[in-house]
Amino acid sequence: MSADAEPLAGAGSPSEDPARVRVAAARRVAAAPWLFTLGFFTAWEMICRLFNVSSYVLPMPSAIAAVFGTYWWPLVFHSFHTLWMTLAGFVLAILFGLALGLAVGASRFLYAGVYPLLVGFNAIPKVAVVPILVIWFGVGWLPAVLTAFMISFFPIVVNVATGLATIEPEVEDVLRALGASKRDIMLKVGIPRSLPYFFGSLKVAITLAYVGSVIAEYNASKNGIGNLMARASADFNVPLLFAALIALAVLGVAIYAIMAAMERRMTGWASRSQFAA
Amino acid sequence: MPAFVELTDVTHAYGGDGVSAVEGLSLAVGEGEFAAVVGPSGCGKSTLMKLATGLQFPRRGTVRVAGDAVRKPVKLAGMAFQNPTLLPWRTTLDNLLLPLEVVEPHRSRLKRERDRYVARAEALLAQVGLAGQGQKFPWQLSGGMQQRASLCRALIHEPQLLLLDEPFGALDAFTREELWCVVRDLAAARGMTVLLVTHDLREAVFLADRVFCMSARPGRIIAERVVDLPRPRDLEVTYTRTFIDLVHDLRGRIAEARQPS
Numbered sequence: 001m002s003a004d005a006e007p008l009a010g011a012g013s014p015s016e017d018p019a020r021v022r023v024a025a026a027r028r029v030a031a032a033p034w035l036f037t038l039g040f041f042t043a044w045e046m047i048c049r050l051f052n053v054s055s056y057v058l059p060m061p062s063a064i065a066a067v068f069g070t071y072w073w074p075l076v077f078h079s080f081h082t083l084w085m086t087l088a089g090f091v092l093a094i095l096f097g098l099a100l101g102l103a104v105g106a107s108r109f110l111y112a113g114v115y116p117l118l119v120g121f122n123a124i125p126k127v128a129v130v131p132i133l134v135i136w137f138g139v140g141w142l143p144a145v146l147t148a149f150m151i152s153f154f155p156i157v158v159n160v161a162t163g164l165a166t167i168e169p170e171v172e173d174v175l176r177a178l179g180a181s182k183r184d185i186m187l188k189v190g191i192p193r194s195l196p197y198f199f200g201s202l203k204v205a206i207t208l209a210y211v212g213s214v215i216a217e218y219n220a221s222k223n224g225i226g227n228l229m230a231r232a233s234a235d236f237n238v239p240l241l242f243a244a245l246i247a248l249a250v251l252g253v254a255i256y257a258i259m260a261a262m263e264r265r266m267t268g269w270a271s272r273s274q275f276a277a
Numbered sequence: 278m279p280a281f282v283e284l285t286d287v288t289h290a291y292g293g294d295g296v297s298a299v300e301g302l303s304l305a306v307g308e309g310e311f312a313a314v315v316g317p318s319g320c321g322k323s324t325l326m327k328l329a330t331g332l333q334f335p336r337r338g339t340v341r342v343a344g345d346a347v348r349k350p351v352k353l354a355g356m357a358f359q360n361p362t363l364l365p366w367r368t369t370l371d372n373l374l375l376p377l378e379v380v381e382p383h384r385s386r387l388k389r390e391r392d393r394y395v396a397r398a399e400a401l402l403a404q405v406g407l408a409g410q411g412q413k414f415p416w417q418l419s420g421g422m423q424q425r426a427s428l429c430r431a432l433i434h435e436p437q438l439l440l441l442d443e444p445f446g447a448l449d450a451f452t453r454e455e456l457w458c459v460v461r462d463l464a465a466a467r468g469m470t471v472l473l474v475t476h477d478l479r480e481a482v483f484l485a486d487r488v489f490c491m492s493a494r495p496g497r498i499i500a501e502r503v504v505d506l507p508r509p510r511d512l513e514v515t516y517t518r519t520f521i522d523l524v525h526d527l528r529g530r531i532a533e534a535r536q537p538s
Contacts, residue, residue: 177330177332179352270366
């Protein structure tokens with residue numbers, strides 16, 4: 001539809017080849033993320049230099065880059081530790097969330113019983129749970145993994161259950177009239193149908209798991225970016241603090257991108273809308 | 278003609294509200310007959326479908342299909358609805374094969390004899406004018422084409438009974454008439470029993486051997502008309518005097534049924 005309409009727009013000026021205009025527009029869009037990121041850091045640097053901002057308040061990007069040079073090994077080491085905690089909690093959340101989501105989505109009784117509990121549990125700020133985890137398990141890797149898990153399973157449960165609960169009744173009728181068991185309907189319709197919801201929730205869950213592991217590391221760990229930040233902040237090493245934040249951002253974007261790519265691969269059929277094109 | 282689907286004095290209500298969807302409903306459809314049920318909206322036509330397939334069991338009265346009292350889903354029925362409800366993650370061909378993955382004896386044979394079943398599905402697609410469209414996903418087809426595919430899905434396991442619940446309600450007038458002819462030809466070729474539930478009186482008279490008229494909720498049969506127009510019927514028949522008179526008469530019945538008694 002839009003492919004037919006676009007050449008008309010360029011038809012008024014015969015000197016411009018409409019195909020070339022379109023390619024240039026596409027290139028501009030592709031360059032936009034890089035331009036904006038570059039612009040953001042340039043503006044930051046300029047403002048710091050122009051107003052002579054103290055590095056205790058807001059270090060310049062160039063100063064932060066210098067920190068990456070000196071502290072590259074701790075930053076890499078602690079990043080990997082955080083990544084490892086996040087992934088461990090996330091995998092637990094997937095296993096538990098998927099199982100609970102399928103159970104809750106398949107049974108109205110369980111849904112009615114478990115849902116209020118889940119909402120209540122989710123309402124608790126997970127930072128408040130970290131001290132309890134420390135009492136139970138001591139300072140170490142376990143509180144970080146558990147916090148990541150607790151904070152991230154909720155969206156998975158809700159989304160999988162929603163996918164199952166919104167099966168079209170007609171499809172169910174067609175299959176049940178043929179003697180399909182509840183299990184058949186789950187396998188043939190329910191689970192494939194809830195996959196887009198599941199993968200959509202993974203993008204949210206991985207980000208949450210990441211938040212959870214950093215919070216727990218900040219409070220109750222000897223390793224990880226969260227712990228590095230706690231120590232940097234105690235030393236008033238503000239440039240290192242910012243370097244850690246940037247490391248967190250890079251890592252977060254990377255895991256989000258991996259999740260999004262997985263989603264596209266697995267459930268391409270679900271994102272057929274031209275709405276965002 | 279022995280009755281293939283027979284409901285005797287059936288009363289059914291959903292949940293605990295006590296208002297019956299159908300009450301004292303009796304109806305018999307002969308084997309190989311094409312029956313249509315018309316009625317005002319909310320008259321329990323869809324309940325009738327669910328009772329006839331064993332998706333619901335009546336509070337009172339008996340439902341018999343193919344001579345047996347219905348106590349579980351009947352399995353020998355194919356169903357199609359107003360909404361084509363094809364699964365978007367399956368190609369059209371795989372959507373057609375879905376019932377075969379569920380119903381015996383095909384279920385256990387499907388893996389071994391897949392080629393044969395695929396050939397059957399493709400022949401069926403060709404029969405409704407969808408030759409070569411099997412590899413497309415449902416959302417790549419138009420509404421009318423999806424409805425054709427949905428009909429094929431209802432027929433793939435060669436059911437003895439076809440249940441159609443307002444199958445063409447969402448289509449434009451021309452597509453609808455095209456699909457009338459598709460259903461007419463499929464029913465004639467297979468000699469199966471068909472129960473069509475519809476709002477469209479012209480559709481009912483054009484397709485059916487017999488038209489049942491239902492009352493407003495709680496639904497029961499208030500009139501029955503035999504359509505003795507000769508077969509095969511052409512769309513031209515819808516402009517003849519006899520056809521128009523029949524439709525007119527049924528329209529009067531429905532109008533009466535809509536009045537609260």
